[in-house]
Amino acid sequence: MIDILVAGGGPAGLTAAIRAAAMGLEAVVVEPRPAPVDKACGEGIMPSGVAALRRLGVAPAGRALRGIRYVEGARRAEATFRDGPGLAVRRTELHAALHRRARDLGVRLVTGRVEEVRQGHDSVTAAGMTARWLIAADGLHSPSRRALGLDRPSTAPRRYGLRRHYGVAPWTDFVEVHWSRHGEAYVTPVGEGTVGVAVLSHHRRSHDQHLAAFPALARTLRGLDAGPVRGAGPLRRIASAPRAGRVLLVGDAAGYVDALTGEGIALATATAWAAVDCLKAGRPELYPARWARLTRRHRLLTQALLAAAGHPLTAGLIVPAAQRLPPLFSAAVRALQ
Numbered sequence: 001m002i003d004i005l006v007a008g009g010g011p012a013g014l015t016a017a018i019r020a021a022a023m024g025l026e027a028v029v030v031e032p033r034p035a036p037v038d039k040a041c042g043e044g045i046m047p048s049g050v051a052a053l054r055r056l057g058v059a060p061a062g063r064a065l066r067g068i069r070y071v072e073g074a075r076r077a078e079a080t081f082r083d084g085p086g087l088a089v090r091r092t093e094l095h096a097a098l099h100r101r102a103r104d105l106g107v108r109l110v111t112g113r114v115e116e117v118r119q120g121h122d123s124v125t126a127a128g129m130t131a132r133w134l135i136a137a138d139g140l141h142s143p144s145r146r147a148l149g150l151d152r153p154s155t156a157p158r159r160y161g162l163r164r165h166y167g168v169a170p171w172t173d174f175v176e177v178h179w180s181r182h183g184e185a186y187v188t189p190v191g192e193g194t195v196g197v198a199v200l201s202h203h204r205r206s207h208d209q210h211l212a213a214f215p216a217l218a219r220t221l222r223g224l225d226a227g228p229v230r231g232a233g234p235l236r237r238i239a240s241a242p243r244a245g246r247v248l249l250v251g252d253a254a255g256y257v258d259a260l261t262g263e264g265i266a267l268a269t270a271t272a273w274a275a276v277d278c279l280k281a282g283r284p285e286l287y288p289a290r291w292a293r294l295t296r297r298h299r300l301l302t303q304a305l306l307a308a309a310g311h312p313l314t315a316g317l318i319v320p321a322a323q324r325l326p327p328l329f330s331a332a333v334r335a336l337q
Helices: 011-022 047-056 091-104 143-147 207-211 215-221 264-280 284-310 315-324 326-335
Strands: 002-007 027-031 063-065 067-072 075-080 086-088 108-111 117-119 124-126 129-136 160-167 174-180 183-191 194-201 230-232 247-249
Touching: 002 011, 002 124, 002 264, 011 027, 011 047, 011 091, 011 264, 027 129, 047 086, 047 091, 047 264, 063 183, 067 315, 067 326, 075 315, 075 326, 086 183, 091 108, 129 143, 129 264, 143 247, 160 207, 183 207, 194 207, 207 215, 247 264, 264 284, 284 315, 284 326, 315 326
Parallel strands: 002 027, 002 129, 027 108, 067 174, 129 247
Antiparallel strands: 063 086, 067 075, 117 124, 124 129, 160 194, 160 230, 174 183, 183 194
């Protein structure tokens, strides 16, 4: 019998499989898409995520990130990372590096999709295979979460994300977050001649229409070679619990607040690592508390920023406050490392 069946071969699922294989467990990953898999994301990894990748033996090619910069018109505020640099890396490069590492460790990668999950006393069956445990890492719209009855509706306003690459030499080694009353634009220097621009907003518009809310950024990007647009959303997802019997949910499948703070990869690796460690120790009941502890700071800070950005009285105060109170902004950035 397989030790751990992993639903989803993105960063969270491959992290779980790599960690399991490194601990002597047999892991099989079920993923419908061929590698490397692309996705709409900001493509910036926080220092804790970089450290986690290093522990996994994964070193994707990318550009070092010094910190986070907030921009609104002429106002700017920036904070550097305290615990080493972050990493700007194309999503396809990250996925390819994780995929290679999993294969090198003997992880079996199966083309397929987990839709129905059947649990027994000491096993779980999905995608025609039986394992002792299933780790659901099948993303924002997780079929596993839905099949287990763990999906919960969200009453929060819906937010959506779009990402596009532009052919231009990066002008900074920070992730720039441009703010407006319509949403945020994240500029990440992902290559020698490429920047990624991800836009988050309540409005469903084209990428070019979103950029109109950021005139200075739009002028910088006008006329440049641009790649295809990728989208994601609605972003807010709620799971009633990160565990159901012999199934543990990790990464976005376990619930998602928003991409505003850029911690997706760091949280995916942390929760996947924790899930495998709990299974290896024979203590799966400890995972929900570990998941809550690992994600609490992110959830609280992201919800607070979303509330401020969505209220007309406070939306225009975020960047001025960060500019006037540098220690507070630095503390918030370092809390997310």
